Amino acid sequence: MKTYNLAILGGSGAVGYEMLKLLIDRNFPIKNLYLFASKKSAGKKITYKDKSYIIKELHNSSFKDIDIVLGAIDAKIMKSYLPAIMQDGAILIDNSSAFRMEKGIPLVIPEINPQDIYTHKGIISNPNCATIIALTALYPLHQHAHIKRMIVSTYQAVSGAGEKGINELKEQIQGSFAHQVFPYPIAFNLIPQIGDFEQNDYTSEEMKMQNEGRKILNQNDLSISCTCVRVPVYRSHSLSIYVEFEKEIDVSTAKNLLADAKGVILLDDNTQYPMPLYSSEKDDVYVGRIRQDLKNKNHALHLWCCGDQLRKGAALNAVQIAELLIKNHV
Amino acid sequence: MKTYNLAILGGSGAVGYEMLKLLIDRNFPIKNLYLFASKKSAGKKITYKDKSYIIKELHNSSFKDIDIVLGAIDAKIMKSYLPAIMQDGAILIDNSSAFRMEKGIPLVIPEINPQDIYTHKGIISNPNCATIIALTALYPLHQHAHIKRMIVSTYQAVSGAGEKGINELKEQIQGSFAHQVFPYPIAFNLIPQIGDFEQNDYTSEEMKMQNEGRKILNQNDLSISCTCVRVPVYRSHSLSIYVEFEKEIDVSTAKNLLADAKGVILLDDNTQYPMPLYSSEKDDVYVGRIRQDLKNKNHALHLWCCGDQLRKGAALNAVQIAELLIKNHV
Known part of the structure; x- marks a missing residue:
């Protein structure tokens, strides 16, 4: 079975933690999972089901080898990291409002418009909670x-x-x-x-x-x-x-x-x-x-x-989008 | 200036206490003010602005010489005391839902339909909060x-x-x-x-x-x-x-x-x-x-x-109705 490198941006926050829990609980095929946040939270240890993750400071160089980025950070900061994510070829599933209303960027609720994922060009937005x-x-x-x-x-x-x-x-x-x-x-x-x-x-x-x-x-x-x-x-x-x-x-x-x-x-x-x-x-x-x-x-x-x-209104919807992506090889 | 005998039914409750405060604060022309409640609360002392009132147990004989009754008790209990109030000729301003929708009983918000007080036959209802x-x-x-x-x-x-x-x-x-x-x-x-x-x-x-x-x-x-x-x-x-x-x-x-x-x-x-x-x-x-x-x-x-x-939604509206009654000699 194919496995994926994932990064959670905002790994020290409430939505980031829910994303981590859901990826583990739903057996998402993870190769490596990285949690990133701002300098302030770097070094913090996040534990779920006996497994610990050390929060790393987010840099433009953080996206090498990452397949899927789950974004749970502020819209402005998210925008500033977009070029680096795009350059490294990762797909961004973004929970911020940064790209939601942009033409050509799908805005997806898997129960409603799963077909919209096929039109993505590197970014899929998660709607407002x-x-x-x-x-x-x-x-x-x-x-x-x-x-x-x-x-x-x-x-x-x-x-x-x-x-x-x-x-x-x-x-x-x-x-x-x-x-x-x-x-x-x-x-x-x-x-x-x-x-x-x-x-x-x-x-x-x-x-x-x-x-x-x-x-x-x-x-x-x-x-x-x-x-x-x-x-x-x-x-x-x-x-x-x-x-x-x-x-x-x-x-x-x-x-x-x-x-x-x-x-x-x-x-x-x-x-x-x-x-x-x-x-x-x-x-x-x-x-x-x-x-x-x-x-x-x-x-x-x-x-x-x-x-x-924090679940269906944010983290779960984003993880469901990630599941749709890998299931459909999009 | 003419003064009135008033009775508050439910004098130990939240709305009853607001009625007491408003009557005092708004200088309602009170001759005597009585607070009634169920047996459970009888004897309790209610104090406002250095003046104390002892709660008395409510009886059918409680309404002798009362001019205006302010009702802040349960609809069912209110109904059971109505004959005694009517017999003693007091006017009831009732905060319960007991009589609100009855034909011929005015339901009054003083800012909206003050004229309806003129049609009362002993009862005026205070609307839902x-x-x-x-x-x-x-x-x-x-x-x-x-x-x-x-x-x-x-x-x-x-x-x-x-x-x-x-x-x-x-x-x-x-x-x-x-x-x-x-x-x-x-x-x-x-x-x-x-x-x-x-x-x-x-x-x-x-x-x-x-x-x-x-x-x-x-x-x-x-x-x-x-x-x-x-x-x-x-x-x-x-x-x-x-x-x-x-x-x-x-x-x-x-x-x-x-x-x-x-x-x-x-x-x-x-x-x-x-x-x-x-x-x-x-x-x-x-x-x-x-x-x-x-x-x-x-x-x-x-x-x-x-x-x-508790104020405009209950006690204040009832006291405003009482003020309308005495001002217009209704």
Whole structure:
């Protein structure tokens, strides 16, 4: 069996660690696995299942002999390393926003548009975490009734800002009022700002779902209006979604489609529903609370979904793309 | 100046205590003020601004000489005391859901339908907390452009379930996993169920906004689809709202209307927005994050609002109704 040299960029971070765990747990055919990060983390030891990895400092010379690079670092830094990766012929699967909206660079959710990997020219982008969770949940319904429009309110976990987000909430819960990662204290609070404000008063995080959703579903008239809110939850993003379809759809059809879908678990029986505490460290996206809209009864649904944004929202989706690449010899 | 005998039912609870504070702080013309509760709380001393009140056990004979009863007890128990209150000729301003949807009983938000108090026959109902916060925020826009439809996702504080909800979150934060007030642990979690499930799969809390909204705005075709979620926040409910209007409305008009409105504070400049930590123990409803919908550009807005559900969402609204009654000699 062919094996591969892999590099994780951002190996000391929350998403990088999930990538490592998934590669091991899913028996990815690894020849050598390298973890890179900035100088600050170099030398740090990362251990998983009795095996240790020493974080190396990332350099332009880090990509020699690497087949697949999994990127879990900041968009700006990612961009600066692109020439070196390209020169050494590695394929980059990038979790940053650096290349997502660039023409010709595939943006892939394996359950939705796996065929797009064939068009890659060295880079495949991993979508935004909330976008992956929402679209994975909705795609089985889209195939049946075709989504026209979505209105989404998010409830996003602090680990969406990495380990430092987790630590800031932990310290605030212990009584510290200091905040550095988030613009205001998050303990016992809600912050309706994720990312920066754009000209239309939406935040960058709020615009990602429409922009990336249009590209992933290859549908330029898709309208997704989001309100993104940070909540004092450690892990797993949750979303309250109103979704309008071209064709008729009812609640029982939607439940049947979701019960059969890959990557999705339906949890909808009035005593059970998705909750972030229970979808954490799970691979699937959990969907429930499916209801007819009270006005647009035959063409619109409300639902609630939760997914681990470090897993399916980031690391798992990237590893699934890597698996697609080697399986299809792309 | 005429003074009144008042009774607070549920004087040992979170809403009852807010009622006491507001009556004192707003210089309500009190002759005597009595706090009643169940046998369990009888004898307990409640102190505010150096004045103490001993909780008395509630009996059918408690309403002699009482002019105004402020009800902050469970709907079922409230119903059982109604004959005694009526017999003694007191006016009941009731915060429970017992009589809200009954024909002929006014359901009042003083900023919206103060005129409805004139039709009372001994009972005036105080609306559901999330409904008060949403409608107070939206009414200035409704007067201008007429609301047709709303899609609401709530982020509701644990004190919506009273003192016991606050204590349950506090204990869970300290490491206890026990839960009794909420159906699942709420610390570091989100629970997308408030109230009981109805036949259409919406919860009782989710249906209140449409049912009560139609009555308060006197508009039977109003459609409000809600998803109500409990969040690990101590105080102040927050709401992400999509609102569709009959007439055209733009963001700057909406901001101007809200800046001038009574009971509302506009907080919308990209570094400031409403947050529950900051709207707690405040009287006004805070509104911000006002944006055009990305599809329905001229007739729909998204916004975010926070309000203290124990104040404007409950106790303050009830005290404002009492003030209207005595001011207008109704």
